Amino acid sequence: MINSVRNTVLSILNKNNYGYISPSDFNLFAKQAQMDIFEDYFYQYNYQINKENARQSGTGFADIKKQYEEVIDTFSLTNFLYHSNSNRFFVPNQLTTGDDYFLLNKVLVYTRLLASGTNNVLGVGTLQDTTTDFQSAGVQVGDIVGNTTTNKTAYVSNVTTTILTLVSIDGTSANIFTALNNGYVIYDDGVVTEAEKVTHSKITMLNNSILTAPSTMFPAYTQESTILSIFPVSINTVGAVQCQYIRYPKDPKWTYVNLFGGEPSFDQSQPDYQDFELPLEDEPTLILKILQYAGMSIREISAVQFAQATEQKNDMDEK
Amino acid sequence: MAYLTTYQYYENDGNLPLDANWGSYQYVSLQDIVNNFMLMYAGNHSLVNNEERYKILFHAKRAIQELNYDAFKEIKILELSVCDTLRYVLPHDYVNWVRISMYKDGILRPLTENIQTNWSKAYLQDNDCRILFDQDKNILEPKYSGIDYDRITGSKKSIYLNQGSPFNGMEGYYYDGLWYFDYEIGARFGLNTETANFNPTFKIDKKAGVINFSSGMSGQLCILEYVSDGMEGGDNSLITVNKLFEDYMYAYIEYSILNSKLGVQEYIINRARKRKGSLLRNAKIRLSNIHPGRLLMNMRGKDKWLK
Numbered sequence: 001m002i003n004s005v006r007n008t009v010l011s012i013l014n015k016n017n018y019g020y021i022s023p024s025d026f027n028l029f030a031k032q033a034q035m036d037i038f039e040d041y042f043y044q045y046n047y048q049i050n051k052e053n054a055r056q057s058g059t060g061f062a063d064i065k066k067q068y069e070e071v072i073d074t075f076s077l078t079n080f081l082y083h084s085n086s087n088r089f090f091v092p093n094q095l096t097t098g099d100d101y102f103l104l105n106k107v108l109v110y111t112r113l114l115a116s117g118t119n120n121v122l123g124v125g126t127l128q129d130t131t132t133d134f135q136s137a138g139v140q141v142g143d144i145v146g147n148t149t150t151n152k153t154a155y156v157s158n159v160t161t162t163i164l165t166l167v168s169i170d171g172t173s174a175n176i177f178t179a180l181n182n183g184y185v186i187y188d189d190g191v192v193t194e195a196e197k198v199t200h201s202k203i204t205m206l207n208n209s210i211l212t213a214p215s216t217m218f219p220a221y222t223q224e225s226t227i228l229s230i231f232p233v234s235i236n237t238v239g240a241v242q243c244q245y246i247r248y249p250k251d252p253k254w255t256y257v258n259l260f261g262g263e264p265s266f267d268q269s270q271p272d273y274q275d276f277e278l279p280l281e282d283e284p285t286l287i288l289k290i291l292q293y294a295g296m297s298i299r300e301i302s303a304v305q306f307a308q309a310t311e312q313k314n315d316m317d318e319k
Numbered sequence: 320m321a322y323l324t325t326y327q328y329y330e331n332d333g334n335l336p337l338d339a340n341w342g343s344y345q346y347v348s349l350q351d352i353v354n355n356f357m358l359m360y361a362g363n364h365s366l367v368n369n370e371e372r373y374k375i376l377f378h379a380k381r382a383i384q385e386l387n388y389d390a391f392k393e394i395k396i397l398e399l400s401v402c403d404t405l406r407y408v409l410p411h412d413y414v415n416w417v418r419i420s421m422y423k424d425g426i427l428r429p430l431t432e433n434i435q436t437n438w439s440k441a442y443l444q445d446n447d448c449r450i451l452f453d454q455d456k457n458i459l460e461p462k463y464s465g466i467d468y469d470r471i472t473g474s475k476k477s478i479y480l481n482q483g484s485p486f487n488g489m490e491g492y493y494y495d496g497l498w499y500f501d502y503e504i505g506a507r508f509g510l511n512t513e514t515a516n517f518n519p520t521f522k523i524d525k526k527a528g529v530i531n532f533s534s535g536m537s538g539q540l541c542i543l544e545y546v547s548d549g550m551e552g553g554d555n556s557l558i559t560v561n562k563l564f565e566d567y568m569y570a571y572i573e574y575s576i577l578n579s580k581l582g583v584q585e586y587i588i589n590r591a592r593k594r595k596g597s598l599l600r601n602a603k604i605r606l607s608n609i610h611p612g613r614l615l616m617n618m619r620g621k622d623k624w625l626k
Contacts, residue, residue: 053364
C-alpha cells in the first residue's frame with residue numbers, strides 16, 4: 001500500500017513539477033499520518049459506543065464498532081512480562097517483548113505454582129530437573145514455564161517425570177534453558193485471574209482495606225514509569241504475569257534502490273521495508289494526511305486546503 | 320469454574336480432605352459473583368459502567384456480611400469446655416450469638432442470659448476510696464473485681480433458682496405429714512418466672528471477647544451457636560453465597576453502585592432498590608423451606624391437651 005500512497009501523493013502534488021518530496025520526507029510524513037489515524041481509531045470507537053447507547057447504530061454490516069474493533073485487534077499482542085524485582089515487572093518494551101505498547105488492555109496473573117527449582121541437565125527445547133517429579137507435581141501440557149534467571153517463558157508441550165518439552169506460543173520449539181542451574185517456575189495455565197489497574201491515589205488505601213485488599217483471586221496493579229507493580233506482593237516471578245496490550249504500529253518505510261534516471265525506484269525487498277499497518281480502507285485518509293504535511297513542506301497552501309477539506313468531508317460522511 | 324464430576328464431589332479427586340466438596344453445589348463462590356457481575360451487569364451498554372472491580376468486590380462482601388447476620392441462617396456451632404475460670408473465649412469469627420447451651424448427661428440444656436451483670440472491671444483504692452496509681456501514673460487494677468472473684472470462687476449468690484440461689488440447699492423439716500422451711504416471713508411470695516431456671520447463667524463481655532458463666536458451669540461442656548459475617552478469615556476462596564441469594568447479590572451490588580453514583584436518575588435507583596428488596600423477600604421465602612411435610616409434625620402439637 002505504501003507505494004500506491006506515495007504515488008498518489010506525488011501525483012497530486014506534482015503541479016508544475018515542483019511537488020516532489022524526498023523518500024525520507026515521505027517516510028516522516030507517513031509515520032505522522034499513520035499515527036494520527038491509529039490514535040483516531042480509539043476516539044472513533046468510543047464515539048460509536050456512545051452512538052450505540054443512544055440507539056443510533058445498527059447491527060450486521062452497519063456495526064461500525066465491530067469494524068473499529070477488528071482494526072484495533074490487529075495491533076493486539078499477548079506476552080509475559082519480564083520480572084524486575086519483588087512484585088515489579090517491566091511494561092512491554094523493545095528490550096523485553098520487542099515492541100512498545102500504546103495501551104495495556106489486560107493484565108493476567110497466574111496464581112497456581114506447580115513446581116519450582118533449578119535445571120540440572122541441559123537439552124535443547126527442554127527443561128530437565130532430576131530432583132523433581134513433574135508428573136506428580138501436576139504439570140500438564142499447556143502449563144507455563146518461566147526461566148527466573150533469563151526472564152524467558154515457554155509452554156509445556158510434553159511431560160515426563162523429569163523432562164518437560166517446551167514450545168513458544170506459536171508452537172515452535174522454545175530453547176529457554178541454555179545453561180545449567182537456571183531457576184524455573186511452572187504455573188498452572190488453568191488458574192488465571194485478571195489484575196485490575198488501580199491509581200496511585202487509591203492503592204495505599206486499597207492495600208489497607210480489610211474487605212478489598214488485593215489478593216491472588218482479585219489482584220491489582222499500579223504503573224510507574226516503565227514498571228508495573230502487582231499486588232499482592234506474593235506475585236513476584238516471571239511467568240506469573242501476562243499482558244494483553246495494543247502496540248504502536250511500526251513506522252512505515254518506503255524503501256528504494258539507487259536512483260534510476262533521477263528517480264528512486266521502489267524496492268520492497270529491502271530489509272528495512274515496512275508497509276503501512278492500517279487497513280486498505282484507510283488509504284485515502286493516509287493520502288490526505290500526508291498531502292497536508294507535504295503541502296506545508298513545499299508551501300503549497302492549496303494542497304493543504306484541498307486535503308483538509310476532503311478529509312473533513314470524509315469525516316462528516318462517516319458520522 | 321467448571322462443574323464438578325461426581326468423583327470430584329464425593330472423593331475430591333482422591334485428594335485430602337475427601338469431603339472438601341460435599342454440599343458445595345448449594346453455593347456460588349465470591350469469585351463467580353464478582354466475575355458474573357462484571358460480565359453481565361457492567362459495561363458499555365449497562366447501567367453500571369466504568370466502575371472499578373474493587374468496588375464491586377466491596378459491595379459483594381458487604382451483601383454477604385449482611386446476609387450472614389440473619390437471612391442465611393448459617394449457624395456456626397462450637398463446643399468448648401469451661402474450666403474453673405468460668406470463661407468461654409468467643410470464636411475468632413464470632414459476630415453474634417444465637418443460643419448457648421450446656422451439654423450434660425447427654426442432654427443439651429439451653430442457658431439463660433443473666434439479666435444482671437456477673438462481671439466488672441475494678442480499680443484499686445485506698446482506705447479513703449482514692450484510686451491508686453503506679454509510679455508511671457497508670458491506674459492500678461486488681462486481677463479480679465469483687466463480683467468476678469465471688470463468681471469464680473462460687474460464693475456469689477444468684478437470683479436464678481440454680482445452685483447459686485440463696486435458697487438452694489436450705490433444709491426443711493417434715494412434721495406431721497407436712498414440710499416446713501425456715502424462710503423469713505414475707506421473703507418469698509411467689510415464683511419469678513423470669514429467673515426460674517435451674518441451669519447456670521451467662522453474660523457476654525463483648526469487648527473482652529468472653530462469655531462469663533455462673534459457677535455452676537465449671538467443668539461443663541458449653542455449646543455456642545453463633546453467626547459470623549461469612550468472610551472466612553479473609554480467605555476469598557472460601558467465601559460463598561447460597562444459590563437462592565445469587566440474583567439478590569447482583570441486585571444489591573447494582574443498587575449500591577447506582578445509589579452512590581452521581582447523576583443517576585432517581586427512578587433508576589428506585590427501580591434497583593425495589594428489585595433488590597423483592598429478590599431478598601423471594602430468597603428468604605425459598606430458604607425458609609416451608610412445605611406441608613415440614614409443618615406436619617409441628618401441627619400435630621396442637622392435639623396435645625394442656626393440663
